[in-house]
Amino acid sequence: MEWMYNYVVWSILFSLLSLIWHLRWKSSYRSSKLPPGPRGWPVIGNIFDLGTLPHRGLAALKQKYGPVVWLYLGPVKTMVILSAGAAEEFFKNHDFDFSDRFVNVSMKSHEFYKSSMALGAYSSYWRTLKRICTVQLFSNKRINETVLIRQKCVDVMLSWIEKEVEKDASGGIEVIKFVFPTSFNLIGNLTVSRDLMDPYSEMASEFYSALSGIAECLGRPNISDLFPWLR
Incomplete structure (x- = not known):
């Protein structure tokens, strides 16, 4: 009977943790004014909502929630842009607010990403690097030369x-x-x-x-x- 007792205890504990997580998620979601999206599960978030074909899963989410969808990939908060109009609004009209890029753990091991224009955080160094590339490398004159x-x-x-x-x-x-x-x-x-x-x-x-x-x-x-x- 000991295994039955352990099973009941762990089931109750898991249910309580799930309920607490759900209540905290619900209150934080309402107060933070986040984009719409599926609720997700504790710990794993919305990983299973993407399915085996993520591009089709995201297309289905777009039909239900709109061009901007909020997901939890595990505990990682993720905002997905699913239309050209929304992408233009984010990266053209609000490019300063969304200029940083996600850097995975593999690239952080020696911190080489900090000197990269593609992955480095927005800073005075990044602005200088971009200015040099724009003027010295990517201008029409330099390209034609x-x-x-x-x-x-x-x-x-x-x-x-x-x-x-x-x-x-x-x-x-x-x-x-x-x-x-x-x-x-x-x-x-x-x-x-x-x-x-x-x-x-x-x-x-x-x-x-x-x-x-x-x-x-x-x-x-x-x-x-x-x-x-x-x-």
């Missing part, structure tokens, strides 16, 4: 692909292995006026494998991103 360099790098990449097709009778190749060194060579030609990488060199192969592994690790789902108390 580098047309010949970009064309040369693309032509070289096409010649690599043609040689690879001639070597492989099946005609199947991994284009990414040529796009990757071309991107680095473009950066090299723009900064130091020389190519940095040959796709057939051992160094290029090792570098490609290393960066592919890093990208895979950074993009891999991490449960501690949804449940911060596991970090």
Whole structure:
């Protein structure tokens, strides 16, 4: 009978915790004026509302709650934008309020993200970095000045692909292995006026494998991103 007693005790405890969570969620939701969204479950939130096909789950939520939906992915509060009009309102008319980006645990390990324009927090450093890129790299004048360099790098990449097709009778190749060194060579030609990488060199192969592994690790789902108390 001991197992029955433990079962009843844990069931009552879980029910009480769920009730307390629900009452706290209901009162905080009403007072905070959050966007509409499904209530979700304790601890896991709305993870199961997304289903096995999240894009379809979000489309269904849009039909029910509108273009802006509030979700809890675990304990992480998440606002989902589901229309072009809402996206324009957020990121064009209120871009200052929503300028920061979510940074997962993998990218925070050595804090390199702080020097990134894509992931760094809004600050004086970030504004300076953006100003330099806008004026020195992304202006129409600078882009037009580098047309010949970009064309040369693309032509070289096409010649690599043609040689690879001639070597492989099946005609199947991994284009990414040529796009990757071309991107680095473009950066090299723009900064130091020389190519940095040959796709057939051992160094290029090792570098490609290393960066592919890093990208895979950074993009891999991490449960501690949804449940911060596991970090």
